[in-house]
Amino acid sequence: MKEKLTEFTICPMTEADLEGVLAIESNSFPNPWNRAHFLDELRSSYAFPLVTLGPEGGVIGYICPMLLLDEGHILDVAVHKDFRGYGLGKLLVERVIAECREGGADFVSLEVRPSNHAAIALYRKLGFKETGRRKRYYENGEDAIMMEYIFKEDREERDAV
Numbered sequence: 001m002k003e004k005l006t007e008f009t010i011c012p013m014t015e016a017d018l019e020g021v022l023a024i025e026s027n028s029f030p031n032p033w034n035r036a037h038f039l040d041e042l043r044s045s046y047a048f049p050l051v052t053l054g055p056e057g058g059v060i061g062y063i064c065p066m067l068l069l070d071e072g073h074i075l076d077v078a079v080h081k082d083f084r085g086y087g088l089g090k091l092l093v094e095r096v097i098a099e100c101r102e103g104g105a106d107f108v109s110l111e112v113r114p115s116n117h118a119a120i121a122l123y124r125k126l127g128f129k130e131t132g133r134r135k136r137y138y139e140n141g142e143d144a145i146m147m148e149y150i151f152k153e154d155r156e157e158r159d160a161v
């Protein structure tokens with residue numbers, strides 16, 4: 001990890017953040033989400049999209065999770081290219097894990113491209129485990145690796161105390 005970034009905050013995404021979010025999204029994915037996708041997340045009662053704001057108040061990262069009954073899911077996460085490697089992606093995913101745990105989720109799931117080594121390393125580091133593959137899930141025919149972070153073990157450990 002690079003030297004620590006200290007001046008940033010993580011807060012709920014609002015419509016005012018979308019310009020910054022869309023700029024990062026289009027620089028991060030071959031098939032980026034558009035404004036309507038993000039507006040759907042902002043309006044959904046199950047979604048709780050978050051942004052990371054940098055030292056000057058601009059968007060430098062974001063994550064789009066949802067929590068529906070006992071299932072947490074991460075649909076989208078990205079960090080601005082200039083701010084990668086500072087631990088911000090890890091903080092965003094950790095925040096979602098914490099919120100899903102508090103909200104009573106049994107697990108948090110996500111899909112990732114097998115070629116996305118940075119994201120896979122991040123998820124593994126946080127305790128996500130591979131649970132299967134979705135064949136030809138992405139637009140270029142690439143499979144998706146399905147991963148899950150499971151709270152059950154945490155809960156069993158707590159209950160045993």
Ligand SMILES: CC(C)(COP(=O)(O)OP(=O)(O)OC[C@H]1O[C@@H](n2cnc3c(N)ncnc32)[C@H](O)[C@@H]1OP(=O)(O)O)[C@@H](O)C(=O)NCCC(=O)NCCS
Nearest residue numbers: 001028077078079084085086087088089090118119121122
């Ligand atoms: C994946 C992504 C969000 C990671 O964000 P980040 O802020 O750079 O990641 P962090 O600095 O928090 O890294 C945390 C850990 O992830 C892993 N990691 C992050 N980038 C990595 C890289 N380029 N290569 C290998 N491992 C990497 C490391 O284990 C790292 O821990 P360490 O620094 O102690 O070694 C960022 O690379 C990104 O925005 N990518 C484009 C969008 C994307 O692919 N999103 C995921 C879709 S599934």
